[in-house]
Amino acid sequence: SGQAVSPHFEISTNRNRLSCKRNTTNLNHHIMSSAVSSGQAEIKKYQEYFIKVDPDQDDKATEIKLLSFKRPHMRAFHCSWICFFTAFFIWFAIAPLMSEVQLTLGLSKQQIWTSNICSVAGTIVMRFINGPLCDKYGARILMGVVLFAASIPCALTGLVNDATSLSILRFFIGLGGSTFVMCQYWTSRMFTKEVAGTANAIVGGWGNLGGGVTQLVMGSVLFPLFKLGMSAEQAWRTVCVVPAIVGMIAGIVTVKVSDDAPKGNYSEMKKNGTMPEVSAAASFRGGAMNFNTWLLFFQYACCFGVELTMNNAAASYFKTKFELTTESAAAIASIFGWMNLFARGLGGFVSDKANAKMGMRGRLAWQTLCLVMEGVMVFIFANTNSLGLAIFIMVIFSSFVQAAEGSTYGIVPYVNPPCTGSISGIVGAGGNVGAVCFGLGFRQLETKQAFVLMASCIVVSGVISAFVCIKGHAGLFTGQDSDEVIAAYKGQKTATTLQVPEQDAEAAEAVEE
Numbered sequence: 001s002g003q004a005v006s007p008h009f010e011i012s013t014n015r016n017r018l019s020c021k022r023n024t025t026n027l028n029h030h031i032m033s034s035a036v037s038s039g040q041a042e043i044k045k046y047q048e049y050f051i052k053v054d055p056d057q058d059d060k061a062t063e064i065k066l067l068s069f070k071r072p073h074m075r076a077f078h079c080s081w082i083c084f085f086t087a088f089f090i091w092f093a094i095a096p097l098m099s100e101v102q103l104t105l106g107l108s109k110q111q112i113w114t115s116n117i118c119s120v121a122g123t124i125v126m127r128f129i130n131g132p133l134c135d136k137y138g139a140r141i142l143m144g145v146v147l148f149a150a151s152i153p154c155a156l157t158g159l160v161n162d163a164t165s166l167s168i169l170r171f172f173i174g175l176g177g178s179t180f181v182m183c184q185y186w187t188s189r190m191f192t193k194e195v196a197g198t199a200n201a202i203v204g205g206w207g208n209l210g211g212g213v214t215q216l217v218m219g220s221v222l223f224p225l226f227k228l229g230m231s232a233e234q235a236w237r238t239v240c241v242v243p244a245i246v247g248m249i250a251g252i253v254t255v256k257v258s259d260d261a262p263k264g265n266y267s268e269m270k271k272n273g274t275m276p277e278v279s280a281a282a283s284f285r286g287g288a289m290n291f292n293t294w295l296l297f298f299q300y301a302c303c304f305g306v307e308l309t310m311n312n313a314a315a316s317y318f319k320t321k322f323e324l325t326t327e328s329a330a331a332i333a334s335i336f337g338w339m340n341l342f343a344r345g346l347g348g349f350v351s352d353k354a355n356a357k358m359g360m361r362g363r364l365a366w367q368t369l370c371l372v373m374e375g376v377m378v379f380i381f382a383n384t385n386s387l388g389l390a391i392f393i394m395v396i397f398s399s400f401v402q403a404a405e406g407s408t409y410g411i412v413p414y415v416n417p418p419c420t421g422s423i424s425g426i427v428g429a430g431g432n433v434g435a436v437c438f439g440l441g442f443r444q445l446e447t448k449q450a451f452v453l454m455a456s457c458i459v460v461s462g463v464i465s466a467f468v469c470i471k472g473h474a475g476l477f478t479g480q481d482s483d484e485v486i487a488a489y490k491g492q493k494t495a496t497t498l499q500v501p502e503q504d505a506e507a508a509e510a511v512e513e
Helices: 073-091 095-105 109-137 139-155 163-190 193-227 232-239 241-257 266-271 280-288 291-301 304-321 326-341 343-358 360-382 387-415 417-444 447-467 483-489 505-512
Strands: 009-011 020-022 024-027 496-499
Touching (some): 095 163, 109 139, 163 193, 163 417, 193 326, 193 343, 291 304, 291 387, 291 447, 343 387, 360 387, 417 447
Antiparallel strands (some): 009 020
């Protein structure tokens, strides 16, 4: 006999008895098959998987096959990073052309930075909202809807005529940045915690790569190409239609060709009784009430927030400081984003390896190292006056930024597993809050002073790893891993329990009011 497993139900498979217990699923390590004794298989979309899975973790994959696009695990993996990549293409399409926009509209430095701040502020609230919505509805549909919606204001970029309309437009385009929450939630839903750090880091890094590619494609390829048949002003007003079309197509296709979870889509799982209704309010409350969530929020502000700030500032910084052309500055600025090709994935991979050796203490030690080194590199970058050396330091600086991002989301799935969507959203919002704060610094201070302020905050964020204390896991300097946790990261099977947030009447009433 075997047991059929679902996230919210326990199905006992004795020959003459079938019992369902709601709210908590006890998953035992002796599960050998998804078929019940009567010969009927567990109700799920796929009865066989092409990849190794762990029945004790809801059929999540225990390995990553990068060259495979098969459903459900690897299809979701590739859809998540492609969509997030496209979101970056939309989000920062205008960034490398801001010097041209500034010239056309006669904008001041403060007005430019106000629009930059609006572009990253727009997604803060959406990231908070999308987290619990992922827990309730899954990542697939939310990903498609948000990506399509953000493409509409991107297509209207050419209609701006002053600083106010530019800021408003970039605010709504920035909503597309909230696709990061779906990107990270989706892979956490498809892969076990032991490899989630690597999976989350790769999809996040390859998605963030869109920031670097956008600098190059928009500033050094499409903009010059469009200028061949029109003026510079007509070119920047027209060229943003390209990423808008790409975004719309990607949003529609993703909804059609992928799955919410290993066992199918949430709507189907709820209909056949293998998944209950999840309280979005309870999920958000569970994530927000955990102090570790807010420590990671601050740390993510000091890595992803730095990346967003550099995406907005790098091209203008190199053009002004080293007197370069728009095309040359955009090409150099793109290098920062290109480090996502490997650095974020490497950050998550090292985090997973450190976890395999030292448990959570290993993850936290790596997180601290990445953030402190990132801060040191920013200090050096701010004081570099040679173009060649500045590029070299930026490469190292960017690598630690991306590695810290990957390391952060190697920790997130452990904080409170039933509320992973909400926690992903809150921590992700930290990145945008950091970008807003750093953007205000660059708006009000001299560039060098702003860099020094940013570097100081980053170093402090590295130190606070000492205060992260996750139940059942060792801290950086205190506590120790539980026997169950030690067995898990050493690859020994133990009985585990998967839970989802239950309906919280008080929270639900508060939301309805």
